[in-house]
Amino acid sequence: MSEPIHIQLNGKDREVSSDLSVRDLIVSLDLAPEMIVVERNRAILRRDDYADVSVEDGDVIELVHFVGGG
Amino acid sequence: MSEPIHIQLNGKDREVSSDLSVRDLIVSLDLAPEMIVVERNRAILRRDDYADVSVEDGDVIELVHFVGGG
Amino acid sequence: MSEPIHIQLNGKDREVSSDLSVRDLIVSLDLAPEMIVVERNRAILRRDDYADVSVEDGDVIELVHFVGGG
Amino acid sequence: MSEPIHIQLNGKDREVSSDLSVRDLIVSLDLAPEMIVVERNRAILRRDDYADVSVEDGDVIELVHFVGGG
Amino acid sequence: MTSTERADALVVGERTFASRLLVGTGKYASNDVMVDAIRASGAECVTVSVRRVDLDRSREEAILHHLDPEEFFLLPNTAGCYTADEAVRYARLGRASGFTDFVKLEVIGDQETLLPDPQATIEAARVLADDGFKVMAYTNDDLVTALRLEDAGCAAVMPLASPIGSGLGIVNPHFIRQIKRRLAVPVIVDAGIGTASDACFAMEQGVDGVLLNSAIAGADDPVRMAEAMRLAVDAGRASWRAGRMPARGIAVPSSPERGMLA
Amino acid sequence: MTSTERADALVVGERTFASRLLVGTGKYASNDVMVDAIRASGAECVTVSVRRVDLDRSREEAILHHLDPEEFFLLPNTAGCYTADEAVRYARLGRASGFTDFVKLEVIGDQETLLPDPQATIEAARVLADDGFKVMAYTNDDLVTALRLEDAGCAAVMPLASPIGSGLGIVNPHFIRQIKRRLAVPVIVDAGIGTASDACFAMEQGVDGVLLNSAIAGADDPVRMAEAMRLAVDAGRASWRAGRMPARGIAVPSSPERGMLA
């Protein structure tokens, strides 16, 4: 089994397993990938790439979505 | 044939024949009795009475109706 | 000594001695006659008459003056 | 006598004699130097220098002053 | 009307009206435009004036040739009257037409401004109410006069927004609100409305209805303005019932302040 | 939309919108009320904010659980951003959602009043327009800033009526009219509308649309207020198109002066 890695996720440090794709990360959080936009190290990912991009140690990841606003 | 009589009709002197009912007067003016209210010598006539009330010499008659207004 | 009489003074029953002029009444209340207007039984008294008009039993007397107002 | 030179004065071409100081120019126009500010070739002159600076051929000179304004 | 609409309908003198907008019939460029505009306005109650038949050219004038009293509720007014007696006379002539015992009472006190005469209006209202009329009284925006008109037996009290035909809208909303708050009978803003937002704003003061004429007849496109007025009165009524947010001198964000990115 | 309505529809950045009323989705007591209110408003264009997923309680927040992007046009905003860079970042995140390349650009210049930063808004607008965005820019009521935003390539310019959430309505109609008169792109009044008559009045200034949020969400009955706003915007638009009567300091009778009895 792989070593855990450390990422910053939505502003908080978090330990995750090292073999996750971004898609895996989203699903593991019980979120729907088609409703989430991902910024990884200040670059926005295309949704089609979620499954192909792996989460790396030290990544700063922002998962954002639409909320109510005026 | 009867003598003409003089009435004041809607503010103007007018000569009419002496044997007219109010209804006759209205019809003679090419007006529809059901759309006209009649004031005779400052008293309002009931519409049902138009045929029975005769126009008398010296009558002051006002024929009024509804026009546009705010 | 005279009997006391009863008057209504500024809305309250009051017992006063029977030999008072209106002027006496005012002065007895520690008021300045030249600053007071007197209404006695709904008639306004002239100020020159205060000394000559005597207070009678049953009189309804209003002593009024100027107060602050807008 | 000196050759005339050509300057642009307050937006208009003008021929003046070649030996004028800025002060001379102002006075020749019947203006009071202490009420005039001079911009010569986009540089503002100090009033004390008006007598010392000579008007050169090709100079672009603006004589400005205060007028009414809000 | 749907049942919801009926539940919030305007009721004056026990009669229910299909719309809170009431309109006049004066000053239209043509009778066709008038009819189209009134239909577009959705108004049921339509004011008319009582006038001598013009014996030379009566056909065009007679409003009954153009407005079907089955389709519209014709409300005779006493416009043009300057004394209580005169207004009573006109009111009775209007009633004798046989359509209604409602009257829009109007007693003018000043020819230049067309402002109503408070005292004469109160007098006429008392006479007419005692005579069985349902009096809808045009008045200024004075609360005390409005209270006296209610006491006199009026079925509705109709304060002005601003002078007749001025189009200035509600100049004194304080006074209009006071009148609405203090009277039990319906309060209808009558005269001075100039545009749709004026009508909407009037309804937002809580009044029961709006009566207007010039704002439609004097618009460049009366039929479209009539539709605007219908919408505006409905908007203002719904807005008043909905209970507006408080106005405040400060800003309050409408998007969440938390959840910002680092 | 009927064909008449379509002919007068709001078009921004070549997209036609079903309503001239645009609404926000913030500050509702519940998602159910929000959805009911938005439906009652008739708005097609609905603003949303871009925020971090709250990893503890995300379900309730995600607006896509409540608003179907097939039914509504979701317009991401950059609310909460204080610099041009930050706003550009949020705009790109919003676009990456895959729904639209429109953005409601908002760069705040002062935390207390939530007034926009003119310079930073112009900068961000230029960057975003160059990047292919259809920028709808929230701005103050200054004509010069509005002209600069148009020059920067904005698809719509959205001046405030008054500060966000204040409910004061249009404080300076002169400035709003100037902006509308001078710009070629659509002008939408955004922020400060408090009640239906404010929205109606805004449309009567000739602007192309109204965007509001607190006025509905903060009403006692949001669904009814949403309906009021729908009617008020339609009323104001129709009124502006109809061409109002002139307002004047004098009275003009609406009933005929001739034909009075002797």
Add this chain to the structure above:
Amino acid sequence: MTSTERADALVVGERTFASRLLVGTGKYASNDVMVDAIRASGAECVTVSVRRVDLDRSREEAILHHLDPEEFFLLPNTAGCYTADEAVRYARLGRASGFTDFVKLEVIGDQETLLPDPQATIEAARVLADDGFKVMAYTNDDLVTALRLEDAGCAAVMPLASPIGSGLGIVNPHFIRQIKRRLAVPVIVDAGIGTASDACFAMEQGVDGVLLNSAIAGADDPVRMAEAMRLAVDAGRASWRAGRMPARGIAVPSSPERGMLA
């Protein structure tokens, strides 16, 4: 007064007043503040109320202990009266004080709003004018009532700016201007002034004077506000006499457009 000032002085009932500002004497925190404020206001005409001597604590109340009738013109009012008869009674008591045959007539028609009763005021005015009083009648802002008061023989007509003690200023300047334009007797705005700009604005409508009380007595610093009111009334009068520039929706430069550098 200088001769210029005298030439533009307020004249009511043939008496010339040193100032166009008239002030009340009610609601002051202390008599000393009242006297200082009235002196600072520059007012000569000062209203007082007629009340029963309070036999327990009369000394402090009696205004004549504080205001010298040689220095000020004391104008008795009929405040607190609700019928014409009552007001006539109070007016006569006020006259019996021996200072003046002027009276500020006030007949209230509604306890909550303190709005005047138009009909009762007209009746009382007629009785008092016939009895030789110089009647200065407090009234609402209705032109027709104002005309009737003039007809009844009033020496001055005093329409309200807004309700007594409200401080809302002139809510309906149209009505105030109409009254001034149509009456021959002096028109003095009475009640509702809240601050100095209200008084200045009132005078700019062309009226002959301003009567106020709460705006001074209710200010944090009454003496300074009194001075402000004195200045504001003078400013408004001078402004009206000077003839203001037209207001216009367009900009006009105040600095020359020619003479710019290349």
Add this chain to the structure above:
Amino acid sequence: MTSTERADALVVGERTFASRLLVGTGKYASNDVMVDAIRASGAECVTVSVRRVDLDRSREEAILHHLDPEEFFLLPNTAGCYTADEAVRYARLGRASGFTDFVKLEVIGDQETLLPDPQATIEAARVLADDGFKVMAYTNDDLVTALRLEDAGCAAVMPLASPIGSGLGIVNPHFIRQIKRRLAVPVIVDAGIGTASDACFAMEQGVDGVLLNSAIAGADDPVRMAEAMRLAVDAGRASWRAGRMPARGIAVPSSPERGMLA
């Protein structure tokens, strides 16, 4: 100035001014009227424009032939400039006159409305402040722009009441109050004042001064209007310092309710 007046005097850039009223010198019918009006206004600070000498008819134009710089503080403006560079150039020419290092900075952004260019004004302000000028910056009524101007080093920030020469008065008092509340440097309302009550009202918002030109020069009688403005600014200042009574929708009697007769 008395010592009291001095204690409340306007101070800009460490210089004390004898009056809170500042006036322009444009658009007068004659120089004599200008001088008389300025004297009547009591203003010490008087704005002037920098223009090319008109070599044909300079005598009449030169303001220094009419205004003694010992009597008045001449404040050069940059009116007519449309870019930051141009304004900097004019400011330096003005300073080179030798009277002052103060400048009224004005960078216009739109020829039709004469509204200022916020961005260019901020840029020019920074350059000039860094160069030692005491910059008094004309700006719109936007708080964020005002804050940036303060940051840029302005000695005073001068928001408009309404467009130059419009005479509309303060259209948005909310914005003016926000600016005054948030800035540390003096805030002077500049442009748009039309009449004395406008100036009085401006001062009541708490601002430090008022600058105007057309309202005096465009009045029928400029000298009298100048006096009105002097009084109005003093009135407004005193009123603001005195602390006005609260405005309220209800009536409050100013005469005692007790002590009525039976």
